[in-house]
Amino acid sequence: MLKIDALTKRFGDKTAVDAANITVDQPTMIGIIGRSGAGKSTLLRMVNRLSDATEGSITFEGEEITSLRGAARRDWQSRCAMIFQQFNLVPRMDVVSNVLHGTLNKRSTLATLFNLYPQADIHKAIEILDRLGIAEQAPKRAEALSGGQQQRVAIARALMQDPKIILADEPIASLDPMNAQVVMQSLRDIHEQDGRMVIANLHTLDTARRYCDRVIGMRDGRIVFDGTPEQLTTGVARDIYGAGSDFSEAATSTEIETLDRSAAEKAYA
Amino acid sequence: MLKIDALTKRFGDKTAVDAANITVDQPTMIGIIGRSGAGKSTLLRMVNRLSDATEGSITFEGEEITSLRGAARRDWQSRCAMIFQQFNLVPRMDVVSNVLHGTLNKRSTLATLFNLYPQADIHKAIEILDRLGIAEQAPKRAEALSGGQQQRVAIARALMQDPKIILADEPIASLDPMNAQVVMQSLRDIHEQDGRMVIANLHTLDTARRYCDRVIGMRDGRIVFDGTPEQLTTGVARDIYGAGSDFSEAATSTEIETLDRSAAEKAYA
Amino acid sequence: MSAVDINMTKQYADDLFKRKRLIAFAIPTVILVYLTYIFFAFDVSGLAARANWQNAVTLASDSWSHKIHVTRDNRSGEISYAVEGERKGEYPQGERPDWVSGEEIITIDLGAGHIVRYLPENRTEVEIPGYPLIEVQAEGRTVTSNLPADLPDWISASSRRIGITTPEGRITLTGARTEVFNYFPGWELFWFTLDSPYHGVGLGQILFGEQIDPTRSNIAGAVFDWWNNKMWRHKDVAWAICETILMAFLGTMGAAMIALPLAFLAAKRFSPIMLLRGATRRLFDFVRGVDALIWTVVLARAFGPGPLTGALAILITDTGTFGKTFSEALENVDQKQIEGVSSTGAKPLQRYRFGVIPQVVPVLLSQVLYFLESNTRSATIIGAITGGGIGLMLTQAIQTQQNWEEVAYYIVLIILMVMFMDWLSGWLRAKLIGTKD
Amino acid sequence: MSDATMTGPAQSVETIQSSYLAQVQRRRLYSGLALLVFVVLMASGFHIADDRNAGGFWDGLHQIGDYPADVLSEAWEKRTELPGLIGKYYPALIETINIAAVATLIGAVGGLFLSLLGTRGLAKWPRLIPLFRRISDVMRAVPEIVIALVLIFVLGGGPVPAMIAIAIHTAGALAKMFSEVAENADLKSVEGLASTGATWSQRMLLGVLPQVAPNYLSYTLLRFEINIRASAILGFVGAGGLGYELRNAMAWGPGRFDEAAAIFILLFGTIVFFDQVSSRYRNRLTEGQGQ
Amino acid sequence: QEITEFRIGILGGENAQDRMNNYECMVKYTTEALGVETKLFAPADYNGVIQGLLGGTIDMAWLGASSYAATYLQDPEAVEPVLVKVNLDGSIGYHSIGFARVDSGIQSLDDMEGKVFGFGDPNSTSGYLIPSIEIPQYKDGITMDSGDYFGEVKFTGGHEQTIVAVYNGDIDGGVTWADGQGNWEDGYNSGALRRAVDAGLVDMNELQQIWISNVIPEGPVVLRSALPADVKATMTQLVDELYENDPECAYGVAAGDTLGFQPVTHATYESIVAARQSVIGN
Ligand SMILES: Nc1ncnc2c1ncn2[C@@H]1O[C@H](COP(=O)(O)OP(=O)(O)OP(=O)(O)O)[C@@H](O)[C@H]1O
């Protein structure tokens, strides 16, 4: 299905992503881990074509993605939804409108400029919101929602695109543990029930282990690990995070119990 | 010396302080305890005349305080210094200027405008700062200091007023245990060495017990306890705090060891 | 701290305060020096001498009162009565104020014992309590009187003209005519001029009383006569106010509509071509720098006097101002929202519509509405230059230097108009953006 | 409605859908109506203005450049005299700037007092807050030209009436902006000073002013910019300075267009200069705040 | 060639409000005669009307002689003078009057040396153009440069302003217009001084004349040259016969007693044009 081949991105001297190779044969839930600056976001942004690759190629179902331009590129973006750490919603617009932005690519510019969407789309948007458990929030402004709810709106927008792939760039990094769990579970459900491919950048090991079928580890732009969650031992994790022997997994954890433990530890420190 | 007689303060329907009677014959260090909303701050603010009493009277060395107006009131305020939980310094001004504000009542506005403080006052300010152990900070801006240092600047300002009474409204509530100890000790020293009366609102029992000669307990605006620290048993404390048998003294403690224990407990809860 | 250290700290603090004092003294001193310079440059002392407080008193008393002239033409002997001495305020034939009496000898009672009598053969008697009776005879070009040589300061006299000013009224006597001005509080004829049948009729009677003018219904007639009142010209005033608001409205909104697309060209985020960006910005600076005043002058040649010229002058200047602030707002937009919208495959226009516009609209709108109010004030002045609106009426009324009650009326209206626009723009802002952002 | 969703049992998707659709319909209707009203206002407003103007918009459009062309061509012919003329009108320019500067200075002081007296928590006489607010509202509402013309009548011509007129308006305008800033000031230090027995003026001077000074200065500079324009335009209607010279030069017409051009250049240069300088300083002032 | 509306410009400065009212009858007649809507415009100063005539946004106006000269000098083709007002004595002229306060001790221009002198509007004939030519001829050594013979030379903005400024002592002496007939105490029979007296603005006892100019021709009623010939003819006839048909209206339009209007041509104003050219230069 998806083939990433020697994909490279350079910002000036800095190589953010360095000849990454990933091959995915069937819809999988993939977690990408790595410490800050490892190149995770850059990789996803290239897949969504928010930024251009410096070298290498991305192929999806035989179609070359990296060379798409203009309408073809936008068409690809509509098939490849993206979820951001900061949700990237339009805060002053209501929830349903934000979800409907997922259909922008399919609708004529003129109609959408005046916020004219077909009734069927509106109904579908509300159904998706219902599926994510936030249908009651439909008429509210996005900015009035809690972080977890906003992220679910972003997921709803992604689902509205009816995409083949959902890319999620640290979707739970700005959420508290409770909300993080809800959001990750939603992504997992979407993957399982709709059979969509999900690629999520995650900054904690245990989330990756718990929700993903496959984990990719990045370090300094290079892919240094690619395997099942089981293969991801503490040693490998140390390697990915470039940490010494003082590395404790709990430090990257957001799971609720772990968190409490670490907070208590900190308080005693 | 100080006689508070049936002092009452009402905010609309709400009676914040309800017919409080306190008589103090000689310079004492008094701690006022009580839970949030008990009326501690309101009481002190009336004594300093930052707010007017609804009923009752305050007499100091035979002088009626509650009825003072204008210059006479400001003169009383200069004899009755106040220290606040949030320090209430002028953050953008240097430390010495902040201390010198203690002499404002003696200076004309014009003199203040041109920073015409006598050299003797400036030197005295530095000596006070030195006494409190923060003379090095003299030229810095107040906002650049740590909380404990800022509170000591506030105490220095109070001392600069050369007051008969020092009122302190939860002087250590925003401080960490280390700094709290330094600040309380300073107040105690001032009381012992200069023989000034100190009245401090405290939100922890153990501080009151440790530093005060006399403890007053307030609840819902009324004085429900007035005695020596020894008389302040856990039963009495439960009464003051209106707590059930689950009341643990440690919950109100800020002493360093106690705190760590309770924080850890909370983290596990 | 050791004794040495603390002395050093003290020394340091002393220096600190010396510096602070220096600054504290320097700033007021500079300001004082500047004000002293201004005092001489503006010749403030001379001004105090030149100021005419009599004018101020006239202005103040005229603005809330009116006077009725009783004039005798000494050649024809004819006597006329007119409010403010204006033709439009003349009493209809056969009518006169009730404080005037007599046929052969016209007695004018100014009140408080001040009485003027127009005697036959152009003689006049003025009776003022506490002062001997003044007798004046007008002959040809000259006037003769029994006034002594040294006069109180409220009487001015020469062989050609005598003027008497009392708190009750004013009297002027020349060879050609004799005039008495009697002052009354209030704005006379504000509702109806003397030739209207509704003059002096109560509101109740107009609303519920019997028909006054057989040809018209009371209300319609009264409204018509009031609207077309020749003294106060309510219709023209209403039009002038509308014109002023119109200038502000057209100018502000037009400028906003032109500036918005241009602002995209001037914003770094949206306009990658440096040259184009620079050119747009210089254009904004230029039209703003030239200023509405000069634009008014330039446009007056092309479009002539009138509200459109004023509106265009506001429009051009504000295009520059809006262009600048709008492009600043555009540069501060949050990239996240744009990226969120782009990631769905939105087309460029859609990206602007949903990624950019919702973010900048509150900023732009509150700017525009703020300017709507302040432009109402500008339009008042610009109108005075281009010849339109309430500003022109005000300047001209002031230039006549006598219709102070009209000036006061216009001033009140202008203040109300500006306050109304202030309220309106605040209301719209709250409606459209929400009270606080 | 949002209350119902909060408290009531979870609604079915259908009801949410239909109520949202109803909301969308309503919103479309309102925004459609608002747009329509706006378009009608603009169109009819333009029509009325065009009608009441001596020359029509479309008739006049092509001759928009006539006047500047006349002025510029004559100025170009006599370009050698321009520097001399600029020198000749330089004193008038200084007068215009002085009017603006003094008016801003006085207005800022007035605005300062009005704002402090009209802000809750700071006011010396809290009961008089509405009074001071109304005073500043009225001062803000009076256009400068009104006061200037009346004062010219009483005081005679010259810079002082204009200066007073602008100062009054400035005080009102700044009072509003200042009190918005003062409302957000931190009152802790004021209370701290009060507890030492400081007078009201000492509290304001030491407790409030240091906090608000950068914003106040920035607004004052902005006002100075505006006041330079105001002072020029008032000169045009009778007060002194550059506006007065401009009006005369223009009235003379051809033959003296070089003078008009010189004044244009001076005025334009001054406005752009102060605009740039003040916006640079304002940025610096408000930046310093962020830290 | 058709016109859709007819626009009359009124010289501002002197209570244009009343002038607007005075011209209302004129509007009525014009609308009847031409069959198109007629509008009145009162720009704030002389220059406003001049610019309107030059820009083709005003069709007819009654100008001062100097304003006509200004228009002519900027574009000789723009307007043509058609009629001029006739005074009661049959003359078509008036005077520029220099005056000062009695208590200032100024008796003549000789006493004005070093004093502040005030003109009216720069486009005014009697308030600027003529005095600026004739006053320097009074004796050697007088120029109109500020700070030369006079201490300062100012523009007050208009006739009314000059009178008030002198009366208030803002300036020591000034010039304005009057017909020079009748009594000084009345402010002469007509003119700006008379109006000020009528308005109760000044007491002529306190003012005295210090200078008087030669006769200045009344300004012409002008029509824009580009108007269709029939419109011009209609309007000329209408104004010409106004006095005969409606004296009341003529009184309003001419701002005082008049014997009506008589035809005039550019030739009458050639000297004024030359004067203006010499003063302002072109
Ligand atoms: N627009 C850009 N210009 C220059 N350098 C960039 C840009 N975007 C990213 N980089 C650099 O590329 C490298 C990879 O960045 P990237 O955002 O992909 O890391 P990441 O793994 O997502 O980290 P994080 O967990 O902090 O989001 C970083 O060193 C970053 O500084």
Ligand SMILES: Nc1ncnc2c1ncn2[C@@H]1O[C@H](COP(=O)(O)OP(=O)(O)OP(=O)(O)O)[C@@H](O)[C@H]1O
């Ligand atoms: N300005 C005010 N207006 C209305 N009510 C007030 C005001 N100040 C205090 N109160 C009320 O008076 C009561 C006593 O307040 P006070 O601040 O004195 O309590 P406290 O004992 O100091 O509590 P804390 O420990 O929270 O500071 C509270 O119920 C409070 O809500």
Ligand SMILES: [Mg+2]
């Ligand atoms: Mg990232």
Ligand SMILES: [Mg+2]
């Ligand atoms: Mg408290």
